[in-house]
Amino acid sequence: MTALTFDNPVFITYAIAAALMVLKIMGQGWMTVYRMMKSNAGLVNPEDLRATPLNPDPRPEQLDLNDYVDRSRRMHRNDLENIPAFLAIGLIFVIAAPPGWLASLLLYGFVAARLAHAAAYLTAQNHEVRASFYTIGSLFVIAMALFVLWAALV
Numbered sequence: 001m002t003a004l005t006f007d008n009p010v011f012i013t014y015a016i017a018a019a020l021m022v023l024k025i026m027g028q029g030w031m032t033v034y035r036m037m038k039s040n041a042g043l044v045n046p047e048d049l050r051a052t053p054l055n056p057d058p059r060p061e062q063l064d065l066n067d068y069v070d071r072s073r074r075m076h077r078n079d080l081e082n083i084p085a086f087l088a089i090g091l092i093f094v095i096a097a098p099p100g101w102l103a104s105l106l107l108y109g110f111v112a113a114r115l116a117h118a119a120a121y122l123t124a125q126n127h128e129v130r131a132s133f134y135t136i137g138s139l140f141v142i143a144m145a146l147f148v149l150w151a152a153l154v
């Protein structure tokens, strides 16, 4: 059996988790677009103030920091700081042949932690709540990296 095929249940777990996380990253960009258009604010570049059909009456205040829009950008940035590492190490982790229970825990656990982090960020929960979910996701990625190192070196 080859590790990176759908004959391998651990790879199926990775494929589902990876697809969900890619949808999360891509969806976050669209949330920012939606929030910019809805509030007509949160633009970031000087050229965005040129009159266009989508923005026929530009105002300098549109470049001001807007928390409604910027919150989505911060969420997106945080995804980009975490999910690519998960995608990379998760794939090598599958090749390192972890037990199924451990793979499910770390791969699905990361997805659950990131979705909970997003919910906490979106609804402006206390910092400790958001940080707890961030920590779980980050530790799961670190655990996979250590497993891979162990498998490669020992």
Ligand SMILES: N[C@@H](CCC(=O)N[C@@H](CS)C(=O)NCC(=O)O)C(=O)O
Pocket (backbone or CB within 6 Å): 074, 075, 077, 078, 081, 127, 130, 131, 132, 134
């Ligand atoms: N670049 C992050 C690194 C640490 C991190 O990701 N912290 C989590 C838990 S406090 C977070 O949600 N940070 C907010 C953010 O990145 O916008 C930061 O500056 O906060």
